[in-house]
Amino acid sequence: MSTFVYMTRCDGCGHCVDICPSDIMHIDENIRRAVNIEPNFCWECYSCVKACPNHAIDVRGYADFAPMGHSVRVRREEEKGTISWKIKFRNGTTKDFVSPITTKPWGKFIPKLADGDKPNQDEINSQRLYTEPEGLNINGELPAVPKDSFKKGVYY
Amino acid sequence: MMTNNPFAVLAESVPSIFIQAFVIIMVSLVIIGTLVDIIHKKNVKYFFDNAKKAKLSATRELGTGERISVIAKTVVHDIATTAELGAGKRRVAHVLGMYGTILFWIASVVMIFCYTAGDTNTPTVWPMLWHIGAITTCIGGYWFWLFLRVDVLAEAYPWYRIIKADLFVLALLACATFGLAWSFTQSLNLENRWDDRVFLTLYIVSNLVLFGGVYWSKFAHMFYKPGAAIQKNLAEADGSRDNLPPLADAPKQFGLGIKREQPKHY
Numbered sequence: 454m455s456t457f458v459y460m461t462r463c464d465g466c467g468h469c470v471d472i473c474p475s476d477i478m479h480i481d482e483n484i485r486r487a488v489n490i491e492p493n494f495c496w497e498c499y500s501c502v503k504a505c506p507n508h509a510i511d512v513r514g515y516a517d518f519a520p521m522g523h524s525v526r527v528r529r530e531e532e533k534g535t536i537s538w539k540i541k542f543r544n545g546t547t548k549d550f551v552s553p554i555t556t557k558p559w560g561k562f563i564p565k566l567a568d569g570d571k572p573n574q575d576e577i578n579s580q581r582l583y584t585e586p587e588g589l590n591i592n593g594e595l596p597a598v599p600k601d602s603f604k605k606g607v608y609y
Numbered sequence: 610m611m612t613n614n615p616f617a618v619l620a621e622s623v624p625s626i627f628i629q630a631f632v633i634i635m636v637s638l639v640i641i642g643t644l645v646d647i648i649h650k651k652n653v654k655y656f657f658d659n660a661k662k663a664k665l666s667a668t669r670e671l672g673t674g675e676r677i678s679v680i681a682k683t684v685v686h687d688i689a690t691t692a693e694l695g696a697g698k699r700r701v702a703h704v705l706g707m708y709g710t711i712l713f714w715i716a717s718v719v720m721i722f723c724y725t726a727g728d729t730n731t732p733t734v735w736p737m738l739w740h741i742g743a744i745t746t747c748i749g750g751y752w753f754w755l756f757l758r759v760d761v762l763a764e765a766y767p768w769y770r771i772i773k774a775d776l777f778v779l780a781l782l783a784c785a786t787f788g789l790a791w792s793f794t795q796s797l798n799l800e801n802r803w804d805d806r807v808f809l810t811l812y813i814v815s816n817l818v819l820f821g822g823v824y825w826s827k828f829a830h831m832f833y834k835p836g837a838a839i840q841k842n843l844a845e846a847d848g849s850r851d852n853l854p855p856l857a858d859a860p861k862q863f864g865l866g867i868k869r870e871q872p873k874h875y
Contacts, residue, residue: 459851461841462837466694466699468763471763480774482774484827485759528857539855551858
């Protein structure tokens with residue numbers, strides 16, 4: 454299920470627009486409040502739910518851990534560095550959890566790709582990803598699985 | 610200019626009863642527009658149904674004294690200083706616009722109903738408040754519309770893109786701007802010229818758009834938002850909290866996480 458916005462709480466600040474990895478949280482043109490423009494493309498990552506300073510965004514949780522009639526809500530307190538969850542089941546049982554925020558500040562751990570060396574053709578054709586193997590803290594070669602060890606009849 | 614009552618000068622050529630009738634019509638338009646908006650959107654029904662549902666999950670019963678205390682705190686903190694916008698430019702711009710508009714409207718009503726008769730002199734304070742209110746509205750409103758609007762700040766649209774949600778803020782800014790321009794041209798004593806009448810016409814038209822467009826604009830948010838703030842704080846006090854978790858009793862090692870930044874990483 455996708456995210457939805459409580460209009461009485463939303464003040465149209467744009468934090469959800471900024472954070473949404475799918476770029477589907479936008480500002481409604483009629484009322485200047487947040488709206489999920491493409492609910493089918495929402496993967497329920499909870500980024501906007503956590504980022505909203507007014508707790509205006511909600512999402513119906515996954516049915517496997519909280520069946521219908523439930524509520525899963527989150528409160529993020531940056532000054533304390535905590536993120537709290539409250540799961541309310543349809544039979545009235547509630548569970549509260551508190552975790553540390555592990556989000557990194559904007560730009561701190563994001564590599565500046567434009568400043569790096571341009572990869573040559575061999576590196577482009579290689580199966581290694583950017584910064585591998587150094588980025589994985591592995592000295593030398595990456596572990597490889599020889600193709601002749603694959604099971605017969607299984608296609609990869 | 611600042612000490613002149615522009616409505617008193619207008620009343621020399623237009624009977625004051627017409628000016629007063631215009632104000633009454635504008636107030637009626639606001640009431641009708643808001644009622645139609647409520648009936649169409651069913652937002653008030655949703656709001657009270659939701660509040661009733663939230664009450665069922667309350668962990669404690671609030672006494673009358675407690676309720677009054679919560680409401681009073683909400684009025685002083687959340688409503689009077691628009692605390693929901695957090696500490697920052699948006700809040701300052703909103704407070705400037707809000708109090709500017711309140712001063713502008715109150716001074717307009719007082720000057721129109723009390724000081725447009727031929728033999729009365731307007732005390733200096735009312736025209737001063739009217740002009741200061743209009744100027745403050747312009748400062749807060751243009752700052753918001755040009756720089757702080759979420760469409761510009763978070764969505765990266767250019768400032769000149771106009772959408773339906775701009776109807777309220779643009780009509781309000783037009784009222785304040787054309788009101789000031791009308792007062793200024795009036796103070797120049799331009800006999801038999803058209804300048805001040807043009808701005809008077811624009812001022813009347815912008816008022817008609819502002820008060821007549823309540824159903825289509827965000828005008829009614831100034832009535833809904835205080836109610837929503839009171840409900841939010843009452844829900845926090847009675848433990849229902851709209852199903853939100855309580856404030857974290859955080860272990861110290863969690864420390865400071867990250868600091869919220871302006872939403873402009875488009």
